[in-house]
Amino acid sequence: MYSESDLEGAVAAGVIPQSAADAFRQHIAAMRVAPAVDEESFRLLTGFNDIFVAIAIALLLTSIGWLGGWVKTGLGGFGVAVAAWALAEYFTRVRRMALPSIILLLAFAGGVAATMVGTLVDINPDWSDQTNALIATGIAVVTGGATWLHWKRFMVPITVAVGAASGVAALVALYVAVTHVGEEGIFPLVLLGGIGTFALAMWWDGSDLTRTTRRSDVAFWLHLAAAPMIAHSVFHMLGVFQGQIGVAQALIVMALYLVFAFIALAIDRRALLVSSLAYVLYALSMLFRQAGAVELSMAFTAFVIGSALLTLSAFWHPMRRAVIGTLGKLGNRLPPVQMPVAA
Known part of the structure; x- marks a missing residue:
């Protein structure tokens, strides 16, 4: 099975002309009695080997986190982040495997955050609520910065959505630290963050209206991040x-x-x-x-x-x-x- 990214890559490499790629898309759209854009395609699997590799990666990273955490709390997350980046050098940059790349990005971002959380827990497990909120702000900012570096290196489409979610989390945590509001008070800000993420998704969508490039995949994940922020906030505020x-x-x-x-x-x-x-x-x-x-x-x-x-x-x-x-x-x-x- 070949994805839009593969087709785009073949055109870029000169394997097939752009006209042939367009004709192929129209042929598939005609067979499905719907335009290709309506399929909302995104790359997740290139074959069963993606699942096989994803399972192996999950087992390896889990063991690294477990063993590192046994030595020192923050070391587990650090080991996962380093291993995820190293594995991405092959499975993402060389093999361009979709599902393993997504897992490795999430593991890297989670590992970066877990490193800071574990280290701070080792220093003092009983910070005040305001201090915890400020710490959460810093963790979200650093995690967002780390995902940006990951994007510059590997350009996995879900990375932008993870970075956007980290930005919203940083704003919410900072708001809690400054205003001391409870859980109920954060939903208006989460809603605004969701709307902002939705606007960013529309910007990426607007740059590829026919959804034939990687920018469409980036927009897909941004919409997937924005939707629960919007829906959960609106319906929660309705009671x-x-x-x-x-x-x-x-x-x-x-x-x-x-x-x-x-x-x-x-x-x-x-x-x-x-x-x-x-x-x-x-x-x-x-x-x-x-x-x-x-x-x-x-x-x-x-x-x-x-x-x-x-x-x-x-x-x-x-x-x-x-x-x-x-x-x-x-x-x-x-x-x-x-x-x-x-x-």
Whole structure:
């Protein structure tokens, strides 16, 4: 199986002309009765060997972290970060394996953060809450800087999303340190961070509207990072999952999900729909319960939402065409509803 990145690389290397690559994309789109952009492709697996190598990497890094942590708390994270970088020199730069590269990036970022956390725990495990918040700010900033260095070296698409998440975490931790707010007070800032990450994702998407380069993969992971920040913050502030919700609250949740569906169709990304799915399932089940279907509320909910999502998937292209049609000139800045014809 060949990905868009492989096709792009073949064109760059002169193996096939750009016109042949465009014709191939149009052929696949015609077979699927949908433009290639609507598939929202991203590279995760090139073959079963990716899974095999990923399992081996996970076992090796786990053992390094375990053994290092046994010697000294911060040493485990340091060993994982160093080993992840070293392994990426081969599996990412040379072999260009997708899933192992993602795991190695996450392990590197986690190892950098764990090194600092473990070292500070060794120094003093009982810092004050304000000090912990300031420490968390510093850890998030350093982790973000480390991911930037990783990006400059390996350019794994998920790296930008990890860096963006680190930036949001740093801002939230700094806000907590300055204002001393509790958990409830951070959600407006998390929402703003999610919107900022979403805007960054749209910037990357806007630079590759036909989704034929690595920039589209970067945008995919940014959308995947932004969606839970937005959805969780909005629904948490509405009080969902904080007790029994009423009919009005449930209807608001359903209405917001429809808004998210409109946005998802417009930008041709499904992350918002997936991230808010748990909330709409809960809200709809509450509606069925209050209508009297107590024992079968979850069954009815799963049936309704499952049918709706399958319908949305089957008619994604015509529904998206209708949504783009309502946006006027703004639609020209979004992924096309039809692939351009090759020369």
